Amino acid sequence: MVIGGGIAGIQASLDLADKGIPVHLVEKSPSIGGRMAQLDKTFPTNDCSICILAPKMADCFGHPNINVMTYSEVKEVSGKAGDFTVKILKKSRFVDETKCTGCCECIEKCPTKVPNEWEQNLGVRRAIYIPFMQAVPRVVTIDRDVCRKLTEDKCGVCAKVCKREAIDYEMKDQEGEINVSAIVVATGYDLWDPSVAPEYGYGKYPNVFTAMEYERMINAAGPTGGHIKRRSDGEHPKKMAFIQCVGSRNPQMGHPYCCAVCCMFSVKESMLAREHYDDIESTIFYKDLRTCSKNFYEYTERARNDYGVRTINSDGTVKENPENKNPIVVYDVGGRPVEEEFDIVVLASTLIPRKDAADMAKMLGIKADEWGFYTSPDRVMNPGETNVSGIFVAGYCAGPADIPESVAQGSGVAAKAFEVLAGSER
């Protein structure tokens, strides 16, 4: 079983399935794809993220050895390596997955609009929805908390328009049990809410954004159709600031660690801005610009030299010019504070373990560090192993990692799981 359908979990599943091992891939949300599906482009090639991911999602879903269980949660795990019993709750979508073709006509007709969490609440979605265009499976889901039929027994429009009769308001959550030999945990990360730290003004000043909000804005399929817009007046910014290490490398905020990906994604985001608009100028405020994988430093140099990205070695805090709602970044030049006005500020806020990471650790009996990242007893020589034999961890839930590292870890734990399975046969 693989828990988590992001890129690490997808890779682990594919690697095992290709070796002839049946895999149950359990994903909490309605679609596999994870965080990578949410990103616009990927560094250091500026490849479209979903475009390179979507074929893998399709491979995974169509694989004869992979049973993809979306909108499902692991509830209980017992047993030991070679023989785990797992209780899984399959939440009701109120839609028959075998009938729904993903035509989305129901979505157009649904009258209930709610903030779209996929778009970081920058846009709206309906009560019946698919999280994103390339979702796998391409099946709609009814949000039981807001659907008028389910909450007030009114409406019922979606059932009327569905020509496939896929809507079933009576559908119940189902609990099932599966038996597995090994478990891969690849549950990924959450985003820290920077409004906790008032010095950045997030949530208070409208033109301060998080990096993920920015990713969705600059995505052509996102809530603004790829346009960067100020929250205060909808104008497109000409001068942008990126502030690094917001909440991270900061013991006071509880995250002394470095997230390992923010420097690169901010460099990328500043380059993308320039690709969208010739007249945008970006400045990155950083502690150390950590661009230390293949071609990363060269990429940063390209940003500086060819994209006119200014990099300033300083912390930054944010104030606001109340007249035009422009954020003002206060930073440090040779020990003196300097103030500079920008049109928008993008915060590279900390990536943290999932909020249910501790519950998951408890359920599985695996150890986590003080921040909630899953740990290996022998971190140096046996990454990916946990204190429980037969349970492995991969991707960001085991500590900061970028996409290729998560992919390698996904494949790596597949090898470890396969060793368990091959060992038990011989």
Place this chain on the structure above:
Amino acid sequence: MENDKSNEELRVGVFVCHCGTNIGGFVDVPSVAEYAKTLPGVVFAMDNLYTCAEDGLAAIKNAIKEHKLNRVVVASCTPRTHAPLFQATVEEAGLNKYLFTFVNIREHCSWVHMKEKEKATEKARDLVRMGVARVKLLSPQEEPRIPVEKSALVIGGGVAGMTAAHSLAKMGFPVHLVEKEKELGGFVRNLNNLYVTTKDATETIMPLIEKVKSHPNIKVYLNSKVSNVHGFIGNFDVKIKPNDKDEEVEHKVGSIIVATGAIEYTKEALYGYNVYKNVVTLTEFEIMCKNKTLPKVKNVAFIQCAGSRGQDVSYCSRICCNVAIKNAINIVDNYDNLLGIAEQTGKAVEEVPVEPKAPTEVLERRRRRSSRGRGREDEEVAEEVKRGPGERIEVTIFNRDIMSYGIAHELYFNKAREKRVRFVRYKPDRRPEVIMDGDKLMIKYFHETLAVEREMPVDLVILSTPLIAQPDAEDISRLLKVPCGQDGFFLEAHVKLRPVDFATDGVFVCGTARGPADITESIEQAEAAASRAATPLAAGYVQAEAIMAHVDQEICSGCGTCIDVCPYGAITKNEEGLAEVVAAACKGCGCCGASCPENAISMTNYTDEQLMAEALAALKEAI
């Protein structure tokens, strides 16, 4: 193959999909189906609300049987997601799946021409006409299964190679592990300790070395090189040659893993390297620590990015900051231990002049201020004080950006700052200089915060030079037909999603052969490579693509252009010097066909004849 269809009457069926309103709302689908019926060869056409739903698929199967269809066209969404489904459907009805053609009227018509229903419909008709023209010329194909030799070759006996070999062995596959040196262990053998542990590095990897040596599935070849590789995924013939003998050992293996590691960069006179004594590289320093031959010193300076990040090589070497920090902490914490034996063996250098001792209150102030953890404060305070004998060693790290990414590295960085290691930032246009002032080694640097030139005496300068590719990486690259990048390291198939694969099937890469990485990352990659390499071995066969290149040996001149352009190493020269396609390795990309000056190469089901028919059909209405 081309003959199969010659005697058969062509009976084409066309299925046009509404996809609810996705297509139907913007394209007049029924009229497209009606139009299809008028095309030559089409004996049946219909429109479906959802072709991919059960009733839609059943309709295809029924029509194949009822109307004796021998060619099928589906006009709907994208082949990316739906081609396998429709191919399986026609096969269930007894038709070879290569006699099916997909026409995309959603992305190509309804989605891009939403506001022009008539034109979208016209384009849908054009595309269907092209599809019909093409499908008539297609021939049935098979996807041959090619058996696989269930064993692997791992090149390189460092931590990455050993981990990969051990993982494969544990899975039950025989592994040949080739190491050019006389013992296993690779680069790590040079190191003193590995960060996070204080244990001796070689001791840390000793259990792995023992496991590799004793595993019945692993055959270790020390002092040996891979001298020849021929073949393709699942069927490589490899020759292993001992360095001191001429006789080669031959083996057949299914997968190959490249884990040849990297070496440390050095350059004469780089910051006084090999010009002044006591200027050493990071690894030389580790060896000194390991062998306990450190000179007795008071002031130690690390210079980061020595030769990297645009100075000599363009890239950042990823690991040197963390290695420098580890060593800085070692020096501060454990200097006497590192020194111990050196003093006994008399290898320690002469002592440097003793400086007057700092007043206690200055030291106390400095301790208080630095415990706040800001490197810059440290740095300024450290300027004020002079040390006496028996005091701690002063360590300065000249750096550009400290790459202590992730959790453990960053915490180590903090620890170093708590231990009052000075971090002094420099810019590439004002690098520190190592100079000799009389008989005293000095570092001249520009203090960024105070904007002044400074000089400090040093007893030992440690240069954090980058890892560079092995000198023989290019030989291996040629031998295996896998590429190296501009930086000289092996180049993976995809920077994001295929980090340990080569574009050539059956060959994989891990560890520092791929680029700078620390031990844990190398191990992660090695396990990943083991997993990838095990896939064909576990399956026992590889499924060759049916769509592949064919060389007309009558026309081929043997120029070799196709061999150079093939990204998968799938073309070789046969005994007559003519090009030959390796079915198991060919992906049918068509690069060879496009580049062949003699027009001797064609692609299955993408022949000139077929493509011309489609192109002419596109123009037909216009003409």
